[in-house]
Amino acid sequence: MNRSPYISEAPSVSSIMLKVLLALVPGIIAYVWVFGGGILVTITLATVTALLAEATMLKLRNRPVQPFLTDYSAVITAWLLALAIPPLAPWWLIVVGTLFAIVVAKQLYGGLGYNPFNPAMIGYAVLLISFPALMTKWPAALQLAQTKLGFADQIQFIFSGVLPQDVKLDAVTSATPLDYLKTQLTLKHDVASIREAPIFGALGGKGGEYIAMAYLLGGLYLWQQKIISWHLPTAFLGALALISGVFWVINPAHFASPLFHLFSGASMLCAFFIITDPVSGPTTPKGKLYFAAGVAVIAYLIRAYGGYPDGVAFAVIFMNICVPLLDMHTQPRVFGHEK
Amino acid sequence: MNALVNFTKIFKFHGGVHPPGHKAESTRLPIGQLPLPEKLVLPLRQHVGNIPKVKVTIGDKVLKGQLLAETEGTVSAAIHAPTSGVVTAIDDATIPHPSGLPDRCITITPDGKDEWAERHPQDWRNTQCNELIASLRLSGIVGLGGATFPTHIKFRVGCKSDVHTLVINAAECEPYITCDDMLMREHADEIVKGIEIAKRLLGAEKVLIGIEDNKPEAITSLQAATTDTSIQVVVVPTLYPSGDARRLVHLVLGTEIPYDKRSTEVGVQVFNVATMRALYRYFELGEPSLSRIVTMTGNVQQPQNFEVLFGTPLPHLVKAAGGAKQGTTHYIMGGPMMGFDLPDENVPITKAANCIIAVSPNLFAPPPPAMPCIRCARCADVCPVNLQPQELYWFAKSDNFEKASDYQLFDCIECGACSYVCPSNIPLVQYYRYAKSEIIALDKAREAADLARERNEFRLARIEREKQERAQKHAERAQGAKQEGEKTPAPGAKQNVPSSPATSGAEDAKKAAIAAAIERAKAVKLAAQQAGEAPKNTEPASAEIKQEIAEIDARRKNVGLERPVAGSAAADADKQAKIAAAIERAKAAKAAAEAAKNANDNLITKE
Structure with missing residues (x-):
């Protein structure tokens, strides 16, 4: 029988996914520092929901449960979604989003390896369209909030929606920098004056920019570990910087700087953790470049002209559709063949 | 010269992996010699191409180096007696092939004298090139890197070929395999002499030896052996699979051989180092291909390389390496990246056997269950x-x-x-x-279908043509008769119509032939009848099959079906009754349909 090779030196799917989770940890720590411990509750809720949903679906589909639960791909989806939605959203929001991501976007398409769309982004898009008010209600960074909610208060708010007696909702929420920028621009303010608002930091939003830097750190770890190739993050960040740079140069009063775009919203999370999902992304090196650049351009256009403050989720879903086309037309030259 | 070696530009290829080498285990001892085994089993199929034609019969006494089977057709390789002895069997035996199917082998029982047949060394420097190449057909030499392509085919292009560069493959990139490494350490001079011969036979100007940098001793000895030659030793980085011919040519020359071309079409020919040594031994010493170096490694007491006569049973080799250690489950031929499980541990060593690995679950763990592809690329x-x-x-x-x-x-x-x-x-x-x-199977089927279709189209065309020719003949004849009739009436016309004596003779012969054929057919039929009504598959059914038949019968009985017995009147009657009933039913249905149709017609007409 010819069943060579007999040896292998591959990390298991589990170990790859665990490294991705590990790479998210700095971002989560920064998140807790900026927005408080509530995110830990959201992450836990998402993880439990994802694993239960995954196990139930695997059972229903007559697939072995244990090997697929321990590949940890569902946990990544859960964490990404938890990090993408507002941290003090009611508990059922993350549960609904995670259920949709795992049950519909992943398992109904055939489970690990077969989902054409990024499950976390599908979950996010469904929540954004269904519950726009909840999805845009972000807490203010703790450093800025007039009233700081403690961990216990946050937990109570997530599960019951009840704030401590002396606290008003407006006191703990705030517009996100991208949201604020968008609304203020429609009021004919220019970028320079808008950015004088206290919610802005040196690069992006105050606090948010630290989370973005932590994601960048985790992403570099993934690149160093050869879990992700340089193509996707470089093309995404490069294209985002380029397109925002062009608009900014043309009209700096109306368009924010490239640095602001790189460190605002979901840019860094997208560059290193979202578009790097191998299942729903392209496989060829060139395809990766086009894919990531496409996501960046669409996300920017949504930010600049669309109806939502950030456009990463829709951009990723749209580019997911293009993946078969990209793969087909970016086949590298095979050894010994003319191009 | 040697100082320049490391400055040679290397042209990297895409990808590659770095599996652990595991080469040290089998390079601690020099190449060992084996005692003569009790028998040598030589498969006829040890190379790519046609199986050679056997030239000996059972009982023949043969001398070492004597031709046992000669090349058949173009791509084929001869087989020689690896030692003196007696041909004791020519039959099917398990051969080291992934299929595990038995194939024709010649078995020689050595007489222990190891007595040589007459050897014919050739003065290759002063002999006509074509003559040398022609004599290679008798050498039995095949590519010893594992591909086993008959070497004489590679020289067929001749001395005035367009081959300007020889690339000698000394990469040996697969883990565990060290036969080329040890050969280079111990016999670099013979390899270099072989290369000189190959260079002359192809009229090549440039020779590059590509070797991975994980073989420093071999590199040193090659460099020493090539000091006074124009042969260049190119050290390439260790990266699997740099030993693949196309990859190696790219590494050392930067030439990408087009996918649909052979290397010779771009002026390059590639040989393995062991093949070069075989070339040297054939021309300088007059020895055909009788043995090779084999790495015996893995789960054995003392991994080592041995010079092994072709046909040596594997257990003999395992024993020489101190025997298999506990836990050995089976053997692999080749390396862990491209080798295959040997179907049996008693297979003989062949020209393709560069390495044998004794396998235990500890050495190569069975792979964990496959998960879905996550497209990580x-x-x-x-x-x-x-x-x-x-x-x-x-x-x-x-x-x-x-x-x-x-x-x-x-x-x-x-x-x-x-x-x-x-x-x-x-x-x-x-x-x-x-x-x-x-x-490949689909292409073959398609080709066969195309051929059948072409034949059918041709046949139809022929029938049509013949029809037209006949019609034309008739027309001409009618025309002729008409004209004749107009000129001279009856007699001439009559002469034209009946067949001439010649044609009638031919027709008689045809009739006789048909009659004879009918007679023959009858005789065959009669013979068959006399032999009894026995069906074609006359082999006595095995106990298992009989049991199965009995079981089927039992099941049939259970569902109320009797096993139909030939000539069983009851069954026949039953059958006929059923057929009659079926015919009745069909008639009734037809009648009903007719009636319905009529009624319909009536309706339509009424409307």
Whole structure:
């Protein structure tokens, strides 16, 4: 029988996914520092929901449960979604989003390896369209909030929606920098004056920019570990910087700087953790470049002209559709063949 | 010269992997010699191409180096007696092949004298090139790197060929295998002499020896042996699969051999080092290909390389390496990246056997269950051909063979690098082997169908043509008769109509032939009847089959079906009754249908 090779030196799917989770940890720590411990509750809720949903679906589909639960791909989806939605959203929001991501976007398409769309982004898009008010209600960074909610208060708010007696909702929420920028621009303010608002930091939003830097750190770890190739993050960040740079140069009063775009919203999370999902992304090196650049351009256009403050989720879903086309037309030259 | 060696430019190829070498185990001891085994089993199929024609019969006494089987057709290789002795069997035996199927072998029982037949060394420097090349057909030499392509074919292009560069493959990139390494350490001079011969036979100007940098001793000895020659030793970085011919040519020359061309078409010919040594021994010493160096490693007491006579049973070799250690489950021929499980531990060593690995579960753990492909494209990153293994996997898995071919499945060299790095443990290479064999089978079927269609079209065309010719003849004849009739009436016309004596004679012969054929057919039929009504499969049924028949009968009985017994009147009557009933039913149905149709017609007409 010819069943060579007999040896292998591959990390298991589990170990790859665990490294991705590990790479998210700095971002989560920064998140807790900026927005408080509530995110830990959201992450836990998402993880439990994802694993239960995954196990139930695997059972229903007559697939072995244990090997697929321990590949940890569902946990990544859960964490990404938890990090993408507002941290003090009611508990059922993350549960609904995670259920949709795992049950519909992943398992109904055939489970690990077969989902054409990024499950976390599908979950996010469904929540954004269904519950726009909840999805845009972000807490203010703790450093800025007039009233700081403690961990216990946050937990109570997530599960019951009840704030401590002396606290008003407006006191703990705030517009996100991208949201604020968008609304203020429609009021004919220019970028320079808008950015004088206290919610802005040196690069992006105050606090948010630290989370973005932590994601960048985790992403570099993934690149160093050869879990992700340089193509996707470089093309995404490069294209985002380029397109925002062009608009900014043309009209700096109306368009924010490239640095602001790189460190605002979901840019860094997208560059290193979202578009790097191998299942729903392209496989060829060139395809990766086009894919990531496409996501960046669409996300920017949504930010600049669309109806939502950030456009990463829709951009990723749209580019997911293009993946078969990209793969087909970016086949590298095979050894010994003319191009 | 040697100082320059390390400055030679290396042209890297895409991908590649770094599996642990495990070469130290088998390089601690020098190449060992084996005592003569009790028998030598020589498969006729030890090379790529036609199986050679056997020239000896059972009981023949043969001398060492004597021709046992000669080349048949162009691509074929001769086989010689590895020692003196007696031919004791020419029959089917298990051979070291992935299929595990037995094949024709010549068995020699050595007489222990190891007595040589007459050897014919050749003065290769002063002999006509064509003569030397022609004599290579008798050498039995095949590519000893593992591909076993008959070497004389590679020289067929002749002395005035366009081959300007020889690339000598000394990369030995597969883990565990060290036969070339040890050969170079101990016999670099013979290799270099062989290379000089090959260079003359092909009229090449340049020779490059490509060797991986994990063999410093071999590099040193090659460099020493090539000091006064124009041969260049090119040290390439250790990277699997740099020993693949196309990869090596690219490494040392920067030439990418087009996928649809042979290396000779770009002026390059590639040989393995061991083949070069065999060339030297054939021309300088008059020794045909009788043995090779084999690495015996893995789960054995003392891994080592041995000079092994072809046909030596594997247990003999295992014993020489101190015997298999506990836990040995089976043996692999070749390396861990491209080798295969030997079907049996008693197979003989052949010209292809560069390495035998004794396997235990500790050495090569059985792979964990395969997970779905997550499209991580690690396989694509390491593919030395720059294919997209993940795409080929999807196409092979879904039997989408056309797409698989479009994505250059046939350029895959099955090196196993993709499976080696797959996090989902998918046996990718198996999928490719499957798809390739299916595509080849489909192509063959299509070719056969095309041929059949062409034949049929030709036949139809012929029938049509004959018809037209006949019609034309008739017309001409009628015309002729008419004209004749107009000129001279009855007699002339009558002469034309009946067949001439010649044609009637031919017709008689034809009739006689037909009659004879009918007689023969009758005789055959009669003989068959006399032999009894026995059906074609007259082999007595085995106990198992009988049991199965009994079981089937029992089941039939259970469901109320009797086993139909030939000539059983009851069954026949029953059958006929059923047929009659069926005919009645059919008639009734037809009548009903007719009635319905009539009624319908009536309706229509009424409307």
